[in-house]
Amino acid sequence: MQKPPGTAADAALCAKFNVYDQGCPARLVLDHLGDKWALLVLDRLRHGPVRFNAIRRDINGISQKVLSQVLKRLERDGMVSRTAFATVPVTVEYALTDLGQTLTARVGPLLHWAEDNMPQIRAAQSAYDGRTDSPAAA
Amino acid sequence: MQKPPGTAADAALCAKFNVYDQGCPARLVLDHLGDKWALLVLDRLRHGPVRFNAIRRDINGISQKVLSQVLKRLERDGMVSRTAFATVPVTVEYALTDLGQTLTARVGPLLHWAEDNMPQIRAAQSAYDGRTDSPAAA
DNA sequence: GAGGGGTGGTTACTAAAAGAAACTAAATGA
DNA sequence: TCATTTAGTTTCTTTTAGTAACCACCCCTC
Numbered sequence: 001m002q003k004p005p006g007t008a009a010d011a012a013l014c015a016k017f018n019v020y021d022q023g024c025p026a027r028l029v030l031d032h033l034g035d036k037w038a039l040l041v042l043d044r045l046r047h048g049p050v051r052f053n054a055i056r057r058d059i060n061g062i063s064q065k066v067l068s069q070v071l072k073r074l075e076r077d078g079m080v081s082r083t084a085f086a087t088v089p090v091t092v093e094y095a096l097t098d099l100g101q102t103l104t105a106r107v108g109p110l111l112h113w114a115e116d117n118m119p120q121i122r123a124a125q126s127a128y129d130g131r132t133d134s135p136a137a138a
Numbered sequence: 139m140q141k142p143p144g145t146a147a148d149a150a151l152c153a154k155f156n157v158y159d160q161g162c163p164a165r166l167v168l169d170h171l172g173d174k175w176a177l178l179v180l181d182r183l184r185h186g187p188v189r190f191n192a193i194r195r196d197i198n199g200i201s202q203k204v205l206s207q208v209l210k211r212l213e214r215d216g217m218v219s220r221t222a223f224a225t226v227p228v229t230v231e232y233a234l235t236d237l238g239q240t241l242t243a244r245v246g247p248l249l250h251w252a253e254d255n256m257p258q259i260r261a262a263q264s265a266y267d268g269r270t271d272s273p274a275a276a
Numbered sequence: 277g278a279g280g281g282g283t284g285g286t287t288a289c290t291a292a293a294a295g296a297a298a299c300t301a302a303a304t305g306a
Numbered sequence: 307t308c309a310t311t312t313a314g315t316t317t318c319t320t321t322t323a324g325t326a327a328c329c330a331c332c333c334c335t336c
Contacts, residue, residue, distance in 0.1 A: 078262020124216020
């Protein structure tokens with residue numbers, strides 16, 4: 001056993017910008033960002049404008065309802081623009097705004113990280129599940 | 139009105155690593171990453187080891203249950219290490235693993251982005267809510 | 277020696293969200 | 307005539323998230 005850790009004084013490091021605070025506006029944005037679908041949608045739009053059903057087909061498993069909700073939220077937050085074309089049937093195109101592009105630049109690395117580190121994650125999971133004291137080892 | 143957009147050919151750009159695919163292992167990780175609490179916990183651990191109740195106090199609004207679940211998941215995925223000390227009462231310390239640190243390096247910018255771009259987001263929300271055709275303008 | 281507080285959780289209950297499937301409506305193609 | 311396309315909405319069911327209470331353990335004060 002190691003010796004007990006230092007208890008306090010590190011909380012001060014998180015005082016400048018309180019994403020940790022419930023009332024902080026940044027927390028409201030995080031609520032939208034902390035959503036796997038939103039992350040995927042943002043990344044899907046990275047290469048240019050995409051139509052509703054194209055996104056739906058590409059992001060395997062997303063429902064129409066959720067996609068509709070996510071897009072509406074992202075549009076409201078100014079990250080995505082919605083453009084309707086007078087075709088028949090109507091064509092709706094979603095694209096990243098300038099703001100959305102600066103965000104997506106930070107979302108991409110996160111998604112790539114998951115892809116690049118799958119072996120380590122898999123190994124960690126196996127090790128964890130194989131541990132005698134793990135909940136998985138019943 | 140603009141002219142209709144190009145329909146296909148852009149789907150191929152997303153073919154190399156399919157985070158978009160339901161079965162893809164990276165998608166499973168994304169399911170954990172796409173969680174506001176996980177993002178906050180990872181960021182909270184950035185400055186060094188922290189104890190359970192310290193995280194709980196700092197991350198305003200998180201419940202014990204959720205924190206417990208998130209930490210367990212992050213530990214299983216090999217991003218966080220859990221160390222119990224033989225103090226009384228028992229002290230449990232959570233810290234980022236090397237893997238977790240490479241991830242947190244990408245999570246931080248995302249959180250900072252939210253903090254830095256709040257004015258733009260607020261403005262976009264006001265503009266959206268004030269639009270005559272917006273759902274908020276009933 | 278009876279409370280009050282701190283440690284790190286788990287368990288039950290409930291409120292909110294996600295997911296599946298059907299439906300809208302107008303027009304095109306078979 | 308019927309299926310398909312467009313972009314969604316509506317309804318219903320299942321899953322998840324969150325709230326609150328409780329557990330055991332020990333220290334300290336009163």
